[in-house]
Amino acid sequence: MMDREGKVLSVRLERSSGLRGLDNEIIALPKRASPPVFATKCLDWLRHRIRRAVKFLWPSAEIARANEKMFRGGTQ
Incomplete structure (x- = not known):
């Protein structure tokens, strides 16, 4: 979810890749991409x-x- 300024408020992983490190990185990526x-x-x-x-x-x-x-x- 994002706010009006484009800041990432929350991220949800729909399906696990089976690799905990990859899943954690996928969840962290959108927050780093905030404007x-x-x-x-x-x-x-x-x-x-x-x-x-x-x-x-x-x-x-x-x-x-x-x-x-x-x-x-x-x-x-």
Whole structure:
């Protein structure tokens, strides 16, 4: 299981290979592969930039109504 930042929270082995050392290594591998801290900070920055772009491109309903009224010449 992973969290939203990509950090591995838990690992479960479905079927044993029959070799304890190999099974232990298979369980440890995903935890070592968790993204480094800088990658999660980059993702946070990217999410922030996307939110700002969405707010700019899709204004609130109130702003949309005001713009619509302005384009219609002030009458409704």
